[in-house]
Amino acid sequence: SIITYRHSSSHPLATFPGPKAAATTKWWMVHRILLKGGRHSKIQDLHTEYGPWVRVGPNELSINLPAAIRPIYNLSRASFYEGIPAPADSLITVVNRKVHARRRQAWNKAVTSDAMRSYIPILETRTSQLLSIFQQFSDQKKVVNLDHWTKLFFMDVMGDMGFSGGFETMAAGKDGEEWIKTASLSIPYLSMGQVPWLRNLFKYLPRNGPIESFQKFTRAKVDEIQKNSKVQRKDILGIIMNESPVSLTADEAAADASLIVVAATDTGVQTVTTLFRYLSVDPERTRRLQKEISFAFVGDNGEYDYQVLFTLPYLDACIQESLRIIPPGPFEGPPRTTGPEGAYILGKWIAPNTTVHVPVYTMHRDPAHFGPLVDHFVPERWIESENQKNPLLSPCNYDAFMPFSSGYGSCVGKHLALQNIKILVSSIFHKFDIEPQSGFDPIQFDQSYKEYGLWTHDALELIFKLRK
Numbered sequence: 001s002i003i004t005y006r007h008s009s010s011h012p013l014a015t016f017p018g019p020k021a022a023a024t025t026k027w028w029m030v031h032r033i034l035l036k037g038g039r040h041s042k043i044q045d046l047h048t049e050y051g052p053w054v055r056v057g058p059n060e061l062s063i064n065l066p067a068a069i070r071p072i073y074n075l076s077r078a079s080f081y082e083g084i085p086a087p088a089d090s091l092i093t094v095v096n097r098k099v100h101a102r103r104r105q106a107w108n109k110a111v112t113s114d115a116m117r118s119y120i121p122i123l124e125t126r127t128s129q130l131l132s133i134f135q136q137f138s139d140q141k142k143v144v145n146l147d148h149w150t151k152l153f154f155m156d157v158m159g160d161m162g163f164s165g166g167f168e169t170m171a172a173g174k175d176g177e178e179w180i181k182t183a184s185l186s187i188p189y190l191s192m193g194q195v196p197w198l199r200n201l202f203k204y205l206p207r208n209g210p211i212e213s214f215q216k217f218t219r220a221k222v223d224e225i226q227k228n229s230k231v232q233r234k235d236i237l238g239i240i241m242n243e244s245p246v247s248l249t250a251d252e253a254a255a256d257a258s259l260i261v262v263a264a265t266d267t268g269v270q271t272v273t274t275l276f277r278y279l280s281v282d283p284e285r286t287r288r289l290q291k292e293i294s295f296a297f298v299g300d301n302g303e304y305d306y307q308v309l310f311t312l313p314y315l316d317a318c319i320q321e322s323l324r325i326i327p328p329g330p331f332e333g334p335p336r337t338t339g340p341e342g343a344y345i346l347g348k349w350i351a352p353n354t355t356v357h358v359p360v361y362t363m364h365r366d367p368a369h370f371g372p373l374v375d376h377f378v379p380e381r382w383i384e385s386e387n388q389k390n391p392l393l394s395p396c397n398y399d400a401f402m403p404f405s406s407g408y409g410s411c412v413g414k415h416l417a418l419q420n421i422k423i424l425v426s427s428i429f430h431k432f433d434i435e436p437q438s439g440f441d442p443i444q445f446d447q448s449y450k451e452y453g454l455w456t457h458d459a460l461e462l463i464f465k466l467r468k
Contacts, residue, residue, distance in 0.1 A: 006058045012351030018046065018055030026057050037450025040361040043332045047362050053348075060355040062332055063345065064362050066369065066400040071345045073407030078335035078355040088251035090259040091412060100408065103252065106244035107412045110236045116419055118234055120306070122160045123423045126153060129170055130424075131431055138464045143437050146460045150272050150424075151175070154265040157420060162260035163221045164235040177213060218257035222250050236260055260413075266454050267328040267417045268424075273460050274322040275425060278377035280434045280462055281442060285379065289314055290467075293426045302430070309426060310419070317379035319421055323403040324364045325377060326455065328417075333357030334405045360402050361451075369400035430467075437461040 005011060006023050013023075021028040029039060043062060046054045052064045063072065077100075081093045091107060094100045109115065130153045137144045152169040159167035169175050225233065225241050233242065237257050241248060248256070279286045296309035309315075335357045342352040350356060367374045370381065371393050378393060380386040387393040404411035411417070428434075440461070448458040 013055050013059065013061065013354065016053050016055040016061060017050040022056045022060075023058055026060075029057065037452050037456065039332060040451045043359045044362040044365060047359065047366075056332065057355065059351075059353065060335075060357075061350065062357060062359050062362075064359055064366060065346065066358075066363065066397055068346055068356075069358050069399070069402060069406050071343070072336050072356050072358055073334070073405065073409065075336035075343060075356070076339060077409060078337040078357075080335045080355065088249070088255040090252075090255035092259055092263065092409075093255075097408065102246050103248070103256075104408075104412060106240050106246050106248055107256075109243050110239040111412060111416055115234075115239065116416060119161050119416070119419075120423070122157060123420060124304075126157045126160065126170070127424055127427045129156075131427060133170065134428070134432060134464045135466065138432065138466055141463075143461045144464050146276055146462050147269065147273055147457075148459070150269045151265060153424065154268040154420070155261065157268075158261045158264045160235075161416075162236045162257060163218075164233065164238070166217070166221070177217075214258065214261075215254065218254045219250070221257060222253045225253075226250065263411075264413060264417060264420070268420055270326055270328050270455050271319065271322050271417075271421050272425060273457075274326040275318055276434060276462060277442070277445060277460055278322075278325075279318070279429075280436045281440075282377070285318075286429070286434070289318060290429050293430050296426060297430055304423070304426075309422060312422075312426075313383055314379060315422060315426060317382035319418065319425070320382045320401070321377055321379045324370070324401060325375075326449070327360045327364060327403040329360065329403070329405065329411075332361075333359045334409065358402065363400050363402065366400070369395065369397040371395055432464045433467055435463050435465070437463060 003024055007020070008014065011023075019028075043054075043056065046056065047062065047064045054062045054064075056062045076097050077095045079095070081089075081095050089095075091100070091103045094103055130149065133149065134144060149170070152173075152175065155169050155175065156167050159165055221237060222241070225238055233239070237253065237260065240256060241253050279289065292312050292314045293309075296305050296312060297303070298305050335355045338350045338352055338354045338356060340352050342354070343350050343356075345356065363369060365374050373381075373392050380390065381393045381396050387396045404414040445458055445460065450456045
């Protein structure tokens, strides 16, 4: 039988260690994702037990070695992406490399340095709006649910950048259309990529609710641009559709429109939440960051000097450390395939059509890559002049840092995401001192993290106080 073969010595992956359940079926991982949300910790445990090479599926290897990043992410995307149910593929799910190159070309103009600068006024307006809300909470001595408000913030920001507006969730104080819930409702579907044929069952699921409402919204934005193609638009969707050197179908454009909001919102929220979770209980590092940020504000009204802001080393270090501890895409690593010809990875022959990946969360939390303080928030590890003085930060292998994937499929919006995060974080710390709500238990909060393709966790509730 096929199960007997998968466990036999004649199977191409027979020499690689791993649990018997993984050699039998991929369902063991689907179960862990859907019911437990513990894939990230399970993969980490497997590498602790078996070493850097682990068989995690009948035809799948997880390789916890930074040197494997380049050879693996030069390979094509695996069938995992074909199993993610959606009306059309977005840039992040398309498998064919030629099609991906065409789609990526359409995005390039939307994330040029000039385009990035053009989005800054949107960030300034929305950041000012959020700071006013936080000041109201401060004046009334109310606790801020950081997750809630940063989700609304990034939703509005990406609505403005992506489609020239349309959400206004901060003004309402809630996600009235429940479009943010779209991400959480879509999360379990991501596990279908583990068993690609499940995608065929997706068409039989109910077709109503916030997911379909959001799809209708994005498709309406696409139709609006198509009907007014002569009108010059400077939002991301308009640039992708009107100014790119290649054309997209309406379904492709709508899929990328969804990507603009869901991916960017989640990355921003998780990175900001991680940063504030740690700095809210670390006054010394907070004061250092606030002092550095003050050099980026000039004039009586506190305008930014962006040349200074975007090059602040400690701000960069805090964001990098947040991305290391909780990488925004916590899959066991973006999967790639060795294809019909197979491939050599670090001198080992890997059989044809084997799925391979580097486990990002595990690699970021491995003492072999980031030293004994690997589970601690230590921004200083990203400043070479400081990490070299502290033996507890050794080794510090920057090659083991991969929060935005790598190779041809790396995140096209990486620099936009970092720009958004830097402006928001610096603005908040320039205006407020932050502390956790009374009774906050950092260990309990950290243990609340579940991974269903995207992260979920308990709410982070903070007290904001205007700085003197």
